[in-house]
Amino acid sequence: MTALVNPGLAEELERSDEFNADACMNCGVCSAICPMGVDVQPRKLFRYVLLGMEDRVKAEVEPVFSCLLCKMCEENCPSGVHIAENVRTLRHHIVRTVFGIGRG
Amino acid sequence: MxxxxxxxxxxxxxxxxxxxxxxxxxxxxxxxxxxxxxxxxxxxxxxxxxxxxxxxxxxxxxxxxxxxxxxxxxxxxxxxxxxxxxxxxxxxxxxxxxxxxxxxxxxxxxxxxxxxxxxxxxxxxxxxxxxxxxxxxxxxxxxxxxxxxxxxxxxxxxxxxxxxxxxxxxxxxxxxxxxxxxxxxxxxxxxxxxxxxxAEKGMAPSMMLSGDVAIHDSCVFARYEGIVDEPRELLAAAGVTIRDPENTGRQTWCCGGPVESLYPAKAAANAEKRVAQLRAAAPDAVTMCPMCFVNLSSAAGDTMRFKDISQYLREAYAS
Known part of the structure; x- marks a missing residue:
């Protein structure tokens, strides 16, 4: 299995100070507590970003857009990750680069 | 699909x-x-x-x-x-x-x-x-x-x-x-x-209500805006006995509404889980968001009753 890596992906996504995927310590509380169950796994999505695996991020349309943005995970995250805003940032990236909405 | x-x-x-x-x-x-x-x-x-x-x-x-x-x-x-x-x-x-x-x-x-x-x-x-x-x-x-x-x-x-x-x-x-x-x-x-x-005005109710009501906090009110106490204070002062479901306040459980426009089946499945929690607390429930109201009442069918909080409050404070 191969992956096309974009080493600048995390920086490209860092539109504001609120984006902090790198604060995730991969503990899995978010996935365990998520009302949507295994449909959304923030820690996996953030790992793709940190590893620059842009194609994997873009292939995760349904998990990214299945997030309720309800912040249940964020309320219980021991690392203070801005999970909802991080997911919204991934949505913005997909909306622009995959769906072509909001470009120019 | x-x-x-x-x-x-x-x-x-x-x-x-x-x-x-x-x-x-x-x-x-x-x-x-x-x-x-x-x-x-x-x-x-x-x-x-x-x-x-x-x-x-x-x-x-x-x-x-x-x-x-x-x-x-x-x-x-x-x-x-x-x-x-x-x-x-x-x-x-x-x-x-x-x-x-x-x-x-x-x-x-x-x-x-x-x-x-x-x-x-x-x-x-x-x-x-x-x-x-x-x-x-x-x-x-x-x-x-x-x-x-x-x-x-x-x-x-x-x-x-x-x-x-x-x-x-x-x-x-x-x-x-x-x-x-x-x-x-x-x-x-x-x-x-x-x-x-x-809540800030501290109004006195003109008519006291009674009965048990399960409260469904909106995720956005509770976790985004920190609005948890105000609806409780207003309902309690009006005589309503508030029953908190398993997930409540800042730990409230989403109604599923935010994904309804893209994935209606997922939204409905989530609403059913929340309705079960609310039903275990009381047969009547109060919501404070139109998305919560429509998703939860659709999932509940005739197994429980939902009212928007404004309905309780108007009855108690402005009837």
Whole structure:
């Protein structure tokens, strides 16, 4: 299995100070507590970003857009990750680069 | 099967950009609730609906149509539908709720008008300039489309000399209070939920209520805006016995509504889980968001009863 890596992906996504995927310590509380169950796994999505695996991020349309943005995970995250805003940032990236909405 | 995610988001974003709302409503429909209330035009304090309650019966109609299309051969033409929608507002043909369905949701801002008046609050309304906040575009990550729309809303506030807005639903509250200041230069509108305003006034009920009611906190009110105590204080002072479900307050469980426009089946499954929690607490439940109300009451069917909090409050404080 191969992956096309974009080493600048995390920086490209860092539109504001609120984006902090790198604060995730991969503990899995978010996935365990998520009302949507295994449909959304923030820690996996953030790992793709940190590893620059842009194609994997873009292939995760349904998990990214299945997030309720309800912040249940964020309320219980021991690392203070801005999970909802991080997911919204991934949505913005997909909306622009995959769906072509909001470009120019 | 859900419709193609990108095409659905495209249609909603196009509507907001071209028609000022994700699902365009006529001015007559959007302002129907104001009829006969003698609301002041203009002033520095405004009751602001953000069209949220008025939109819900239309969103419901659209979701039903989406489910039908998703299971039919038409699903593969969603992309073409997006192109046509730019010229002709096809979403208007897909959702046509009855007057009775619309009246259920129009009743909420009417209740709030009576409550605020009883509390002695002076306010006006923006009528056809009471625009949608762009909440769905924000949630879906259509940030450029949202920014353009938020500037339009801000321009209305400036033009009409608005200093303070009193909001009703959680989504409009968080957009105007927490999101707009981050994306708009010079935005300094004071934004307060009517629940905060009423709780601060410390009104005495004119009629005491009774009975047990399960409380469903909105995720956005509880976790985004920290509004947890105000609805409880108002209901408790009115004589309601509040029953907290398994997940409550800042640990509330989402109704599923935020994914309804893209993945209706997932939204319904989540609502069923929440209804089970609420039903275990009491047969009657109170909501404070139109999305929560519609999702949970649809999932519950006739197994339990839901009321918007404004209905309880109007009965107790402004009947």
């Amino acid at each position: 859900p419709l193609p995610t990108g095409d659905v988001i495209g249609i909603l974003a196009d509507n907001l950009r071209l028609r000022r709302s994700v699902l365009p409503l006529s001015a007559k429909v959007a302002t129907k609730w104001t009829e006969g209330l003698g609301l002041r035009h203009g002033g520095d304090t405004m009751l602001y609906t953000g069209m949220m309650y008025q939109l819900i019966p239309y969103i419901e109609g659209l979701v039903k149509a989406e489910i039908k299309f998703g299971d039919s051969w038409l699903a593969k033409y969603t992309g073409l539908g997006r192109k046509v929608n730019r010229v002709v507002n096809i979403s208007a043909f897909m959702a046509r709720p009855s007057a009775a369905e619309r009246a259920v949701y129009d009743q909420v801002p009417i209740n709030v008008v009576h409550l605020l008046r009883k509390a002695g609050v002076e306010f006006g309304a923006l009528f056809e300039d009471d625009l949608y906040s762009g909440a769905l575009a924000y949630d879906l990550g259509a940030d450029e489309v949202l920014l353009e729309h938020a500037r339009r809303v801000h321009a209305v506030f400036r033009k009409r000399g608005v200093k303070t807005v009193i909001t009703i639903d959680p989504h409009t509250t968080t957009m105007l209070r927490s999101v707009y200041p981050k994306i708009l230069e010079g935005y300094d509108i004071e934004v307060r939920s009517y629940l905060e305003v009423l």
